[in-house]
Amino acid sequence: MANYAHPEVLVDTGWVKGFIGDSKVRIVEVDYDPTSNYDLGHIPTAGLIDWRKDINDPVARDIVSKSQLEHLLGRLGVTNDMKLVLYGDFNNWFAAFAFWVLKYYGVENLVLMNGGRKKWLLEELPLTKDVPSYPHATFHAKEPDDSIRVYLDYVREAMRMKDKVLVDVRGPKEFSGEILAPPEYPTEHAQRGGHIPGAKNIPWAQAVNDADGTFKSLDDLRKLYESKGVTPDKEVIAYCRIGERSSHTWFALKYLLGYPDVKNYDGSWTEWGNLVRTPIEKP
Known part of the structure:
Protein backbone atom coordinates (compact mmCIF):
# COMPACT_ATOMS: atom_id res chain seq x y z
CA MET A 1 0.00 0.00 0.00
CA ALA A 2 3.01 2.25 0.39
CA ASN A 3 3.05 3.21 -3.31
CA TYR A 4 -0.38 4.86 -3.23
CA ALA A 5 -0.56 8.64 -3.20
CA HIS A 6 -2.10 8.62 0.29
CA PRO A 7 -1.32 5.25 1.89
CA GLU A 8 -2.26 6.64 5.30
CA VAL A 9 -5.99 6.22 4.55
CA LEU A 10 -5.71 2.43 4.22
CA VAL A 11 -4.90 -0.13 6.89
CA ASP A 12 -4.58 -3.88 6.46
CA THR A 13 -6.34 -6.62 8.38
CA GLY A 14 -3.28 -7.36 10.50
CA TRP A 15 -3.11 -3.77 11.69
CA VAL A 16 -6.79 -3.83 12.64
CA LYS A 17 -6.41 -7.11 14.51
CA GLY A 18 -3.63 -5.55 16.56
CA PHE A 19 -5.81 -2.62 17.61
CA ILE A 20 -8.93 -4.52 18.67
CA GLY A 21 -9.96 -3.08 22.01
CA ASP A 22 -7.65 -0.06 21.80
CA SER A 23 -9.30 2.90 23.52
CA LYS A 24 -8.09 5.33 20.85
CA VAL A 25 -9.32 3.28 17.88
CA ARG A 26 -12.96 2.69 16.99
CA ILE A 27 -13.67 -0.05 14.45
CA VAL A 28 -17.00 0.22 12.63
CA GLU A 29 -18.61 -2.13 10.12
CA VAL A 30 -20.78 -0.50 7.43
CA ASP A 31 -23.41 -2.80 5.93
CA TYR A 32 -26.20 -2.67 3.41
CA ASP A 33 -27.85 -5.61 5.17
CA PRO A 34 -26.56 -6.19 8.72
CA THR A 35 -28.66 -9.35 9.13
CA SER A 36 -26.54 -11.05 6.47
CA ASN A 37 -23.23 -9.66 7.73
CA TYR A 38 -22.71 -7.91 11.08
CA ASP A 39 -25.30 -9.99 12.92
CA LEU A 40 -23.65 -13.23 11.78
CA GLY A 41 -20.27 -12.20 13.13
CA HIS A 42 -18.09 -9.09 13.09
CA ILE A 43 -14.69 -7.89 14.26
CA PRO A 44 -14.63 -7.93 18.07
CA THR A 45 -15.53 -4.49 19.57
CA ALA A 46 -16.73 -3.25 16.16
CA GLY A 47 -19.78 -1.01 16.05
CA LEU A 48 -22.29 -0.89 13.22
CA ILE A 49 -23.39 1.71 10.69
CA ASP A 50 -26.50 0.52 8.89
CA TRP A 51 -26.21 2.19 5.49
CA ARG A 52 -29.97 2.53 5.00
CA LYS A 53 -30.80 3.84 8.48
CA ASP A 54 -27.78 5.68 9.78
CA ILE A 55 -26.19 7.78 7.03
CA ASN A 56 -29.13 8.39 4.70
CA ASP A 57 -32.25 10.49 5.13
CA PRO A 58 -34.91 8.56 3.16
CA VAL A 59 -37.45 11.38 3.32
CA ALA A 60 -35.13 14.03 1.90
CA ARG A 61 -33.34 11.42 -0.29
CA ASP A 62 -30.10 12.90 0.98
CA ILE A 63 -27.24 12.06 3.28
CA VAL A 64 -27.66 12.83 6.97
CA SER A 65 -27.19 16.35 8.28
CA LYS A 66 -24.19 17.51 10.29
CA SER A 67 -26.10 17.19 13.57
CA GLN A 68 -27.37 13.72 12.65
CA LEU A 69 -23.83 12.61 11.90
CA GLU A 70 -22.58 14.00 15.20
CA HIS A 71 -25.32 12.07 16.99
CA LEU A 72 -24.41 8.86 15.15
CA LEU A 73 -20.71 9.12 15.98
CA GLY A 74 -21.54 10.05 19.56
CA ARG A 75 -23.70 6.93 19.85
CA LEU A 76 -20.75 4.89 18.59
CA GLY A 77 -18.57 6.42 21.29
CA VAL A 78 -16.36 8.25 18.78
CA THR A 79 -14.49 11.39 19.82
CA ASN A 80 -12.47 13.70 17.60
CA ASP A 81 -9.15 12.36 18.88
CA MET A 82 -9.95 8.73 18.00
CA LYS A 83 -8.88 6.92 14.85
CA LEU A 84 -12.01 5.64 13.09
CA VAL A 85 -11.61 2.46 11.04
CA LEU A 86 -14.32 1.58 8.53
CA TYR A 87 -14.84 -1.73 6.77
CA GLY A 88 -17.81 -3.49 5.23
CA ASP A 89 -19.44 -5.89 2.85
CA PHE A 90 -19.35 -5.87 -0.97
CA ASN A 91 -15.61 -5.10 -1.08
CA ASN A 92 -16.09 -1.97 1.03
CA TRP A 93 -18.74 -0.58 -1.34
CA PHE A 94 -20.81 0.91 1.50
CA ALA A 95 -17.85 1.57 3.78
CA ALA A 96 -16.42 3.82 1.05
CA PHE A 97 -19.74 5.68 0.92
CA ALA A 98 -19.60 6.20 4.68
CA PHE A 99 -15.99 7.38 4.29
CA TRP A 100 -17.15 9.97 1.73
CA VAL A 101 -20.01 11.16 3.96
CA LEU A 102 -17.67 11.53 6.92
CA LYS A 103 -15.11 13.40 4.82
CA TYR A 104 -17.90 15.68 3.60
CA TYR A 105 -18.32 16.71 7.23
CA GLY A 106 -14.60 17.09 7.82
CA VAL A 107 -13.84 13.93 9.81
CA GLU A 108 -10.05 13.74 9.77
CA ASN A 109 -8.71 10.68 11.60
CA LEU A 110 -10.38 8.20 9.28
CA VAL A 111 -9.16 5.06 7.50
CA LEU A 112 -10.55 2.17 5.46
CA MET A 113 -9.59 -1.46 6.09
CA ASN A 114 -8.34 -2.78 2.77
CA GLY A 115 -10.36 -5.78 1.63
CA GLY A 116 -13.21 -5.25 4.07
CA ARG A 117 -15.24 -8.18 5.45
CA LYS A 118 -14.21 -10.39 2.56
CA LYS A 119 -10.51 -10.36 3.41
CA TRP A 120 -11.13 -10.66 7.15
CA LEU A 121 -13.25 -13.78 6.59
CA LEU A 122 -10.79 -15.27 4.09
CA GLU A 123 -8.02 -14.97 6.66
CA GLU A 124 -10.24 -16.57 9.33
CA LEU A 125 -9.59 -13.74 11.75
CA PRO A 126 -11.59 -13.37 14.99
CA LEU A 127 -15.35 -12.82 14.85
CA THR A 128 -17.98 -12.26 17.48
CA LYS A 129 -21.74 -11.83 17.65
CA ASP A 130 -21.44 -9.70 20.78
CA VAL A 131 -22.74 -6.17 20.24
CA PRO A 132 -20.53 -3.66 22.05
CA SER A 133 -21.83 -0.87 24.23
CA TYR A 134 -19.98 2.44 24.29
CA PRO A 135 -20.31 5.41 26.60
CA HIS A 136 -21.94 8.24 24.68
CA ALA A 137 -19.34 10.65 23.35
CA THR A 138 -19.33 14.15 21.92
CA PHE A 139 -18.13 14.54 18.34
CA HIS A 140 -17.76 17.87 16.56
CA ALA A 141 -18.14 17.70 12.79
CA LYS A 142 -17.24 20.52 10.42
CA GLU A 143 -19.33 22.40 7.91
CA PRO A 144 -19.90 20.53 4.61
CA ASP A 145 -16.98 20.34 2.20
CA ASP A 146 -18.64 21.04 -1.13
Whole structure:
Protein backbone atom coordinates (compact mmCIF):
# COMPACT_ATOMS: atom_id res chain seq x y z
CA MET A 1 0.00 0.00 0.00
CA ALA A 2 3.01 2.25 0.39
CA ASN A 3 3.05 3.21 -3.31
CA TYR A 4 -0.38 4.86 -3.23
CA ALA A 5 -0.56 8.64 -3.20
CA HIS A 6 -2.10 8.62 0.29
CA PRO A 7 -1.32 5.25 1.89
CA GLU A 8 -2.26 6.64 5.30
CA VAL A 9 -5.99 6.22 4.55
CA LEU A 10 -5.71 2.43 4.22
CA VAL A 11 -4.90 -0.13 6.89
CA ASP A 12 -4.58 -3.88 6.46
CA THR A 13 -6.34 -6.62 8.38
CA GLY A 14 -3.28 -7.36 10.50
CA TRP A 15 -3.11 -3.77 11.69
CA VAL A 16 -6.79 -3.83 12.64
CA LYS A 17 -6.41 -7.11 14.51
CA GLY A 18 -3.63 -5.55 16.56
CA PHE A 19 -5.81 -2.62 17.61
CA ILE A 20 -8.93 -4.52 18.67
CA GLY A 21 -9.96 -3.08 22.01
CA ASP A 22 -7.65 -0.06 21.80
CA SER A 23 -9.30 2.90 23.52
CA LYS A 24 -8.09 5.33 20.85
CA VAL A 25 -9.32 3.28 17.88
CA ARG A 26 -12.96 2.69 16.99
CA ILE A 27 -13.67 -0.05 14.45
CA VAL A 28 -17.00 0.22 12.63
CA GLU A 29 -18.61 -2.13 10.12
CA VAL A 30 -20.78 -0.50 7.43
CA ASP A 31 -23.41 -2.80 5.93
CA TYR A 32 -26.20 -2.67 3.41
CA ASP A 33 -27.85 -5.61 5.17
CA PRO A 34 -26.56 -6.19 8.72
CA THR A 35 -28.66 -9.35 9.13
CA SER A 36 -26.54 -11.05 6.47
CA ASN A 37 -23.23 -9.66 7.73
CA TYR A 38 -22.71 -7.91 11.08
CA ASP A 39 -25.30 -9.99 12.92
CA LEU A 40 -23.65 -13.23 11.78
CA GLY A 41 -20.27 -12.20 13.13
CA HIS A 42 -18.09 -9.09 13.09
CA ILE A 43 -14.69 -7.89 14.26
CA PRO A 44 -14.63 -7.93 18.07
CA THR A 45 -15.53 -4.49 19.57
CA ALA A 46 -16.73 -3.25 16.16
CA GLY A 47 -19.78 -1.01 16.05
CA LEU A 48 -22.29 -0.89 13.22
CA ILE A 49 -23.39 1.71 10.69
CA ASP A 50 -26.50 0.52 8.89
CA TRP A 51 -26.21 2.19 5.49
CA ARG A 52 -29.97 2.53 5.00
CA LYS A 53 -30.80 3.84 8.48
CA ASP A 54 -27.78 5.68 9.78
CA ILE A 55 -26.19 7.78 7.03
CA ASN A 56 -29.13 8.39 4.70
CA ASP A 57 -32.25 10.49 5.13
CA PRO A 58 -34.91 8.56 3.16
CA VAL A 59 -37.45 11.38 3.32
CA ALA A 60 -35.13 14.03 1.90
CA ARG A 61 -33.34 11.42 -0.29
CA ASP A 62 -30.10 12.90 0.98
CA ILE A 63 -27.24 12.06 3.28
CA VAL A 64 -27.66 12.83 6.97
CA SER A 65 -27.19 16.35 8.28
CA LYS A 66 -24.19 17.51 10.29
CA SER A 67 -26.10 17.19 13.57
CA GLN A 68 -27.37 13.72 12.65
CA LEU A 69 -23.83 12.61 11.90
CA GLU A 70 -22.58 14.00 15.20
CA HIS A 71 -25.32 12.07 16.99
CA LEU A 72 -24.41 8.86 15.15
CA LEU A 73 -20.71 9.12 15.98
CA GLY A 74 -21.54 10.05 19.56
CA ARG A 75 -23.70 6.93 19.85
CA LEU A 76 -20.75 4.89 18.59
CA GLY A 77 -18.57 6.42 21.29
CA VAL A 78 -16.36 8.25 18.78
CA THR A 79 -14.49 11.39 19.82
CA ASN A 80 -12.47 13.70 17.60
CA ASP A 81 -9.15 12.36 18.88
CA MET A 82 -9.95 8.73 18.00
CA LYS A 83 -8.88 6.92 14.85
CA LEU A 84 -12.01 5.64 13.09
CA VAL A 85 -11.61 2.46 11.04
CA LEU A 86 -14.32 1.58 8.53
CA TYR A 87 -14.84 -1.73 6.77
CA GLY A 88 -17.81 -3.49 5.23
CA ASP A 89 -19.44 -5.89 2.85
CA PHE A 90 -19.35 -5.87 -0.97
CA ASN A 91 -15.61 -5.10 -1.08
CA ASN A 92 -16.09 -1.97 1.03
CA TRP A 93 -18.74 -0.58 -1.34
CA PHE A 94 -20.81 0.91 1.50
CA ALA A 95 -17.85 1.57 3.78
CA ALA A 96 -16.42 3.82 1.05
CA PHE A 97 -19.74 5.68 0.92
CA ALA A 98 -19.60 6.20 4.68
CA PHE A 99 -15.99 7.38 4.29
CA TRP A 100 -17.15 9.97 1.73
CA VAL A 101 -20.01 11.16 3.96
CA LEU A 102 -17.67 11.53 6.92
CA LYS A 103 -15.11 13.40 4.82
CA TYR A 104 -17.90 15.68 3.60
CA TYR A 105 -18.32 16.71 7.23
CA GLY A 106 -14.60 17.09 7.82
CA VAL A 107 -13.84 13.93 9.81
CA GLU A 108 -10.05 13.74 9.77
CA ASN A 109 -8.71 10.68 11.60
CA LEU A 110 -10.38 8.20 9.28
CA VAL A 111 -9.16 5.06 7.50
CA LEU A 112 -10.55 2.17 5.46
CA MET A 113 -9.59 -1.46 6.09
CA ASN A 114 -8.34 -2.78 2.77
CA GLY A 115 -10.36 -5.78 1.63
CA GLY A 116 -13.21 -5.25 4.07
CA ARG A 117 -15.24 -8.18 5.45
CA LYS A 118 -14.21 -10.39 2.56
CA LYS A 119 -10.51 -10.36 3.41
CA TRP A 120 -11.13 -10.66 7.15
CA LEU A 121 -13.25 -13.78 6.59
CA LEU A 122 -10.79 -15.27 4.09
CA GLU A 123 -8.02 -14.97 6.66
CA GLU A 124 -10.24 -16.57 9.33
CA LEU A 125 -9.59 -13.74 11.75
CA PRO A 126 -11.59 -13.37 14.99
CA LEU A 127 -15.35 -12.82 14.85
CA THR A 128 -17.98 -12.26 17.48
CA LYS A 129 -21.74 -11.83 17.65
CA ASP A 130 -21.44 -9.70 20.78
CA VAL A 131 -22.74 -6.17 20.24
CA PRO A 132 -20.53 -3.66 22.05
CA SER A 133 -21.83 -0.87 24.23
CA TYR A 134 -19.98 2.44 24.29
CA PRO A 135 -20.31 5.41 26.60
CA HIS A 136 -21.94 8.24 24.68
CA ALA A 137 -19.34 10.65 23.35
CA THR A 138 -19.33 14.15 21.92
CA PHE A 139 -18.13 14.54 18.34
CA HIS A 140 -17.76 17.87 16.56
CA ALA A 141 -18.14 17.70 12.79
CA LYS A 142 -17.24 20.52 10.42
CA GLU A 143 -19.33 22.40 7.91
CA PRO A 144 -19.90 20.53 4.61
CA ASP A 145 -16.98 20.34 2.20
CA ASP A 146 -18.64 21.04 -1.13
CA SER A 147 -15.36 20.53 -2.98
CA ILE A 148 -16.06 16.77 -3.00
CA ARG A 149 -19.77 16.88 -3.92
CA VAL A 150 -21.71 18.18 -6.91
CA TYR A 151 -25.37 18.58 -7.77
CA LEU A 152 -27.55 18.38 -10.86
CA ASP A 153 -27.06 21.90 -12.23
CA TYR A 154 -23.30 21.62 -11.90
CA VAL A 155 -23.29 18.36 -13.84
CA ARG A 156 -25.45 19.90 -16.60
CA GLU A 157 -22.67 22.42 -17.22
CA ALA A 158 -19.74 20.09 -16.58
CA MET A 159 -20.80 17.61 -19.26
CA ARG A 160 -20.04 20.24 -21.89
CA MET A 161 -16.56 21.16 -20.64
CA LYS A 162 -13.38 19.62 -21.96
CA ASP A 163 -11.49 20.04 -18.70
CA LYS A 164 -14.00 17.87 -16.83
CA VAL A 165 -14.79 14.18 -17.23
CA LEU A 166 -17.75 12.18 -16.01
CA VAL A 167 -17.19 8.59 -14.87
CA ASP A 168 -20.21 6.30 -14.78
CA VAL A 169 -19.21 3.50 -12.43
CA ARG A 170 -22.27 1.30 -12.98
CA GLY A 171 -22.16 -1.99 -14.84
CA PRO A 172 -22.16 -2.04 -18.66
CA LYS A 173 -25.83 -3.06 -18.88
CA GLU A 174 -26.89 -0.13 -16.71
CA PHE A 175 -24.65 2.20 -18.70
CA SER A 176 -26.18 1.10 -22.00
CA GLY A 177 -29.73 1.25 -20.64
CA GLU A 178 -30.34 -2.46 -21.11
CA ILE A 179 -31.31 -2.61 -17.43
CA LEU A 180 -32.41 0.20 -15.12
CA ALA A 181 -30.83 -1.09 -11.89
CA PRO A 182 -28.70 -4.02 -10.74
CA PRO A 183 -30.68 -7.29 -10.58
CA GLU A 184 -30.44 -7.36 -6.78
CA TYR A 185 -32.36 -4.05 -6.58
CA PRO A 186 -35.43 -4.76 -8.76
CA THR A 187 -37.62 -2.05 -7.22
CA GLU A 188 -35.12 0.81 -7.42
CA HIS A 189 -35.47 1.79 -11.05
CA ALA A 190 -35.26 5.13 -12.82
CA GLN A 191 -37.81 6.05 -15.47
CA ARG A 192 -35.21 5.96 -18.25
CA GLY A 193 -32.09 3.96 -18.99
CA GLY A 194 -28.80 5.08 -20.46
CA HIS A 195 -26.08 7.42 -19.25
CA ILE A 196 -25.10 11.08 -19.08
CA PRO A 197 -23.74 12.16 -22.49
CA GLY A 198 -19.97 11.87 -22.75
CA ALA A 199 -19.55 9.81 -19.57
CA LYS A 200 -16.87 7.12 -19.47
CA ASN A 201 -17.98 3.71 -18.22
CA ILE A 202 -15.50 2.28 -15.70
CA PRO A 203 -17.36 -0.04 -13.31
CA TRP A 204 -16.35 0.54 -9.71
CA ALA A 205 -15.45 -3.11 -9.07
CA GLN A 206 -12.68 -3.00 -11.66
CA ALA A 207 -10.61 -1.17 -9.05
CA VAL A 208 -10.47 -4.19 -6.72
CA ASN A 209 -8.94 -7.64 -6.78
CA ASP A 210 -11.65 -10.28 -7.07
CA ALA A 211 -9.77 -12.73 -4.88
CA ASP A 212 -9.77 -10.74 -1.64
CA GLY A 213 -11.51 -7.41 -2.26
CA THR A 214 -8.36 -5.32 -1.84
CA PHE A 215 -7.60 -2.41 -4.12
CA LYS A 216 -5.52 -3.08 -7.20
CA SER A 217 -1.97 -1.80 -7.44
CA LEU A 218 -1.13 1.80 -8.23
CA ASP A 219 0.01 0.88 -11.75
CA ASP A 220 -3.12 -1.14 -12.47
CA LEU A 221 -5.38 1.65 -11.22
CA ARG A 222 -3.53 4.23 -13.29
CA LYS A 223 -3.89 2.12 -16.43
CA LEU A 224 -7.57 1.47 -15.72
CA TYR A 225 -8.53 5.13 -15.57
CA GLU A 226 -6.02 6.76 -17.90
CA SER A 227 -6.87 4.29 -20.67
CA LYS A 228 -10.38 5.80 -20.70
CA GLY A 229 -9.19 9.41 -20.66
CA VAL A 230 -9.69 9.90 -16.92
CA THR A 231 -6.49 11.78 -16.16
CA PRO A 232 -5.31 13.88 -13.20
CA ASP A 233 -5.28 17.11 -15.20
CA LYS A 234 -9.10 17.03 -15.38
CA GLU A 235 -11.80 17.52 -12.81
CA VAL A 236 -13.41 14.11 -12.35
CA ILE A 237 -17.08 13.62 -11.46
CA ALA A 238 -18.11 10.10 -10.51
CA TYR A 239 -21.70 8.88 -10.44
CA CYS A 240 -23.66 5.63 -10.26
CA ARG A 241 -27.29 5.01 -9.31
CA ILE A 242 -27.52 6.64 -5.88
CA GLY A 243 -23.96 7.72 -5.14
CA GLU A 244 -22.54 4.80 -3.16
CA ARG A 245 -20.60 2.88 -5.82
CA SER A 246 -19.28 6.18 -7.12
CA SER A 247 -17.89 7.00 -3.68
CA HIS A 248 -15.69 3.89 -3.99
CA THR A 249 -14.30 5.23 -7.26
CA TRP A 250 -13.97 8.69 -5.70
CA PHE A 251 -11.84 7.13 -2.95
CA ALA A 252 -9.61 5.28 -5.43
CA LEU A 253 -9.03 8.35 -7.60
CA LYS A 254 -8.57 10.87 -4.80
CA TYR A 255 -6.58 8.91 -2.25
CA LEU A 256 -4.90 6.06 -4.08
CA LEU A 257 -4.05 7.81 -7.35
CA GLY A 258 -3.88 11.27 -5.83
CA TYR A 259 -6.05 13.06 -8.39
CA PRO A 260 -6.38 16.66 -7.17
CA ASP A 261 -10.02 17.32 -8.05
CA VAL A 262 -12.50 14.46 -7.70
CA LYS A 263 -16.18 14.90 -6.88
CA ASN A 264 -19.10 12.58 -6.21
CA TYR A 265 -22.47 13.27 -7.85
CA ASP A 266 -24.60 11.37 -5.37
CA GLY A 267 -27.87 12.38 -7.02
CA SER A 268 -26.60 10.06 -9.75
CA TRP A 269 -28.88 8.14 -12.12
CA THR A 270 -31.81 8.03 -9.68
CA GLU A 271 -32.01 11.79 -10.10
CA TRP A 272 -30.80 12.22 -13.67
CA GLY A 273 -32.77 9.32 -15.13
CA ASN A 274 -36.05 10.41 -13.54
CA LEU A 275 -36.11 14.04 -14.63
CA VAL A 276 -37.90 15.45 -17.66
CA ARG A 277 -35.59 16.51 -20.50
CA THR A 278 -32.26 15.74 -18.91
CA PRO A 279 -30.14 14.59 -21.87
CA ILE A 280 -29.14 10.95 -22.04
CA GLU A 281 -27.18 8.72 -24.37
CA LYS A 282 -28.50 5.28 -25.12
CA PRO A 283 -27.51 2.99 -28.01
